[in-house]
Amino acid sequence: MLGRLSDRVTSMHEAATLRMAQRARALREQGADVISLAIGEPDFDTPEHIKAAATRALADGHTKYTPVAGVAPLREAIAQKLRHENGIDVDPAQVVVSTGAKQSLMNVCLALLQAGDEAILLAPYWVSYLEMIRFTGAHPVTVNADIDADYKVTADQLRAAITDKTRLVFLNTPSNPTGAVYERGELLEIAEIVRAHPNVMVVCDEIYEHIVFESRHVSLASLDGMAERVITVNGFSKGFAMTGWRLGYLAAPPAIAKAVAKVQGQFTSGANAFSQIAAVTALTGDREPTRVMCAAYRRRRDLLCSMLADVPDVQTNVPAGAFYIFPNVQAFYGRRAGDQIVDGSVALCEYLLDEAHIAVVPGAAFGDDRSIRLSGAAADDVLRTGVDRLAGALAKLR
Numbered sequence: 001m002l003g004r005l006s007d008r009v010t011s012m013h014e015a016a017t018l019r020m021a022q023r024a025r026a027l028r029e030q031g032a033d034v035i036s037l038a039i040g041e042p043d044f045d046t047p048e049h050i051k052a053a054a055t056r057a058l059a060d061g062h063t064k065y066t067p068v069a070g071v072a073p074l075r076e077a078i079a080q081k082l083r084h085e086n087g088i089d090v091d092p093a094q095v096v097v098s099t100g101a102k103q104s105l106m107n108v109c110l111a112l113l114q115a116g117d118e119a120i121l122l123a124p125y126w127v128s129y130l131e132m133i134r135f136t137g138a139h140p141v142t143v144n145a146d147i148d149a150d151y152k153v154t155a156d157q158l159r160a161a162i163t164d165k166t167r168l169v170f171l172n173t174p175s176n177p178t179g180a181v182y183e184r185g186e187l188l189e190i191a192e193i194v195r196a197h198p199n200v201m202v203v204c205d206e207i208y209e210h211i212v213f214e215s216r217h218v219s220l221a222s223l224d225g226m227a228e229r230v231i232t233v234n235g236f237s238k239g240f241a242m243t244g245w246r247l248g249y250l251a252a253p254p255a256i257a258k259a260v261a262k263v264q265g266q267f268t269s270g271a272n273a274f275s276q277i278a279a280v281t282a283l284t285g286d287r288e289p290t291r292v293m294c295a296a297y298r299r300r301r302d303l304l305c306s307m308l309a310d311v312p313d314v315q316t317n318v319p320a321g322a323f324y325i326f327p328n329v330q331a332f333y334g335r336r337a338g339d340q341i342v343d344g345s346v347a348l349c350e351y352l353l354d355e356a357h358i359a360v361v362p363g364a365a366f367g368d369d370r371s372i373r374l375s376g377a378a379a380d381d382v383l384r385t386g387v388d389r390l391a392g393a394l395a396k397l398r
């Protein structure tokens with residue numbers, strides 16, 4: 001082939017979430033009746049008042065390049081939101097708007113990590129963190145949380161993983177893929193450890209903050225002394241059903257915010273102009289649609305939990321937030337479908353897609369091969385059919 005690919009890219013894995021969604025789409029295009037619970041994307045449309053704000057913004061001529069770190073009204077609205085809703089003391093100058101939380105996360109990695117550094121991941125972790133860390137040449141260190149611990153890492157586990165090379169810890173609450181939510185007491189323990197290690201910063205990915213069922217979302221950066229030590233990442237994709245608008249942001253200590261904006265200035269510049277104007281409306285306007293969506297995700301969580309509880313040999317946690325469930329299906333490994341042995345989560349997901357036309361994501365992609373991820377961002381009847389198919393296909397394994 002002409003044009004050698006870099007080692008960096010050759011050794012990178014494709015996002016399993018996007019790959020499974022793409023495989024489901026391809027099968028569907030061939031005429032198969034596929035149920036996809038693969039991608040984590042709200043099945044709701046963006047609320048009308050936000051769409052109307054974007055239309056107005058276009059008519060008003062918001063069609064040009066924007067300042068790299070975001071338009072002033074949006075940075076101001078984000079800072080106000082973080083102060084009032086999350087209790088994080090930030091100035092608009094510390095806010096950098098981006099083309100999605102994904103970009104914010106990568107910007108942080110590029111700004112803070114280099115070869116020889118370590119970054120800690122709490123497994124099960126969201127797929128892209130690992131590849132982002134590896135891309136910078138830094139070394140990912142994984143700390144594993146079990147289903148029996150509600151997929152949450154203990155303070156002792158975290159303390160033991162920190163070395164003098166650790167630069168970043170990735171925390172995601174509510175979590176993709178497990179739905180685990182770190183409570184205030186647990187975050188206080190994490191904060192204490194972070195305080196004892198001045199070279200360590202925490203990336204707290206709060207993109208599912210609006211989807212919490214049992215308690216209230218707590219931001220790590222709101223705890224005593226943490227505003228200087230935490231980079232809070234968020235976006236509009238989940239809480240406002242705005243995945244296709246590509247809009248995210250972070251809030252960080254001033255020097256880090258400046259470095260992140262420098263990176264973004266060279267690679268992509270400021271985010272889409274009219275999306276940013278509409279996002280001000282998302283933050284300052286009616287939040288009822290967000291509450292309605294959260295209530296639907298809660299109902300679906302209950303539905304998924306109760307259906308999966310009836311499937312033999314599947315162990316489920318009860319997600320306290322987000323819209324995923326991450327059942328342990330280890331009991332099926334070693335069983336056979338014809339002459340094919342299911343030897344792990346990747347093989348199981350291939351089998352489920354081929355046998356029952358149900359697309360879910362292998363736990364291996366999230367650093368836990370014992371489980372598979374189902375997205376609950378689908379209509380109730382789709383979830384019912386999906387779990388029925390899953391149960392039927394699992395029952396055929398011997």
Ligand code: PMP
Pocket residue numbers: 040099100101102103126172175176205207234235236237243247248
């Ligand atoms: N973080 C987590 C935990 C996610 O699940 C996702 C995917 N939606 C993102 C970040 C990226 O979101 P965005 O659409 O804002 O890039």
Ligand code: GLU
Pocket residue numbers: 015017018038039040041102127128176
């Ligand atoms: N974050 C979503 C998921 O986990 C969307 C896919 C992606 O961005 O990788 O399914």
